[in-house]
Amino acid sequence: MKRHKKPEKEANHERWLITYADLITLLLIFFIVLWTFSNIDAKKFAGIAESLAKALGGGAGMVLEGPGPSVVAGAPVSEDRVETKFNLSAETKENLQLQKIKEQIEKYAKEQGLAGKVTARIEERGVVVSIQETVLFPLGSAELTPQAREIVRKVGQILLTTDNYIRVEGHTCDLPIHTARFPSNWELSVARATSVVEELLHAVHFPPERLAASGYAEYRPIAPNNSEANRQRNRRVDFVVLRSRYKETEPGVLPEFFYAKPKIAP
Structure with missing residues (x-):
């Protein structure tokens, strides 16, 4: 008896969407990271600075004169951030x-x-x-x-x-x-x-x-x-x-x- 060949599946021409979706996700994560760097939490940074100062034996610690330029192009720099006083001990x-x-x-x-x-x-x-x-x-x-x-x-x-x-x-x-x-x-x-x-x-x-x-x-x-x-x-x-x-x-x-x-x- 002749065996009937199974019909071949049609090629999936939409597999590129998976790669595209992965790329979009990675880009989204990348811009979230950039946005996070441009909005540093002053209190968290102060805590890190204080911890480093104690670890270094009570040295002078870390000082920020200002927040520096924003990582995201065109993002405004708030004056409140420039004049932020860290909650140091x-x-x-x-x-x-x-x-x-x-x-x-x-x-x-x-x-x-x-x-x-x-x-x-x-x-x-x-x-x-x-x-x-x-x-x-x-x-x-x-x-x-x-x-x-x-x-x-x-x-x-x-x-x-x-x-x-x-x-x-x-x-x-x-x-x-x-x-x-x-x-x-x-x-x-x-x-x-x-x-x-x-x-x-x-x-x-x-x-x-x-x-x-x-x-x-x-x-x-x-x-x-x-x-x-x-x-x-x-x-x-x-x-x-x-x-x-x-x-x-x-x-x-x-x-x-x-x-x-x-x-x-x-």
Whole structure:
């Protein structure tokens, strides 16, 4: 018996629609991704920035001056996005502020040709601005030079941008001193710190309750006292911008009524 051949199926000429549909889907996903990049969620970005700052050991973190150009051509950039303030923690905000102070000091030192003599560094306790003795005082003296007064005023104006406590520290090298005014390096270091504080108070009108003066003589060196170059580095005045968490360890300010003069009965 002859076997009958099965009729062949007609070719499907619409299979291209599957490929076309896949292409359209991929294009749709691509444009959704572009739209997402052009509308970054500020709060989510701030959370990422804060997490990175903590992971990097409390560094300065990440700062966006603005949202940048839109990825999608013709998409308007909202002013609200430019002025968005990220919801950062107080610690991260303080880290950013301290980093800004450091950069301002370094910029000023570079512009005035004081690089190496006026330096700033970030430590665990805060920002430390160091000014060498040769820029501030004659050898063995606690009297500020005219150039020194200008430098102290400029540094003070930069430090006024923060509400943190400022500790002014006087340091000397290990060379002994014995004069009528300064029997030892202790008196000299304290007198230098006090001279700087007085300049901040009178010339910059710095809030006195935020200032403190201390002297460490030769006992807080930043380099070994084995050469004149190192001794010059050790003879310095430090402005320490204390982190807010150290405010709890500082003596508190008494209320105003403690300072009020009692009225004398007639």
